[in-house]
Amino acid sequence: MTEKNERFEVTNDSQLNWALGKYKEHKIQFDEYDIQAEESRKILEEKYNSELYGIEQRRLKLQAEEQKEMDYFKGLAEQYYLTLETKNPKKTINGSVRFSKKENVSYDDNLLSELKEKGLNRFISVKTKTIESVDKKALKAFVKDGGQLMSEDGEIVEGFKFDKTEEFTVKV
Structure with missing residues (x-):
């Protein structure tokens, strides 16, 4: 069976009021989606920034530890190098x-x-x-x-x- 959907037409002020009410309902929902998306974005951004800060702090700490170790071994190499008679590059x-x-x-x-x-x-x-x-x-x-x-x-x-x-x- 074939049903034909007829398009609704506004023909009086009462129908106009009803159509504008429906428009208003959808506009409110439309705006609500923007608000929800923005709130979700802010939450994710705060979490992301917090995680990034933690990662950056961990990187700095680990690099400081590695730098300390590198300085130690560089010092050992320098002490040895200073004992050599010639100061040519040593490979x-x-x-x-x-x-x-x-x-x-x-x-x-x-x-x-x-x-x-x-x-x-x-x-x-x-x-x-x-x-x-x-x-x-x-x-x-x-x-x-x-x-x-x-x-x-x-x-x-x-x-x-x-x-x-x-x-x-x-x-x-």
């Missing part, structure tokens, strides 16, 4: 150790104006007519380990420090 199947030179260069913001003031233009790099900067390469070449920069009249130029250190490195 084994598991890795290598050596002392590597590290250059530490630092200067403050006033160095450029101080270099100009003391007539040390050879340490100033001119990029354009209006843009100048400190020529770090020229400074490093001129100043030796732990040394200081001095003007022609023997006055120390403040704001620049350059030194070389040796650092024990392990590569695995």
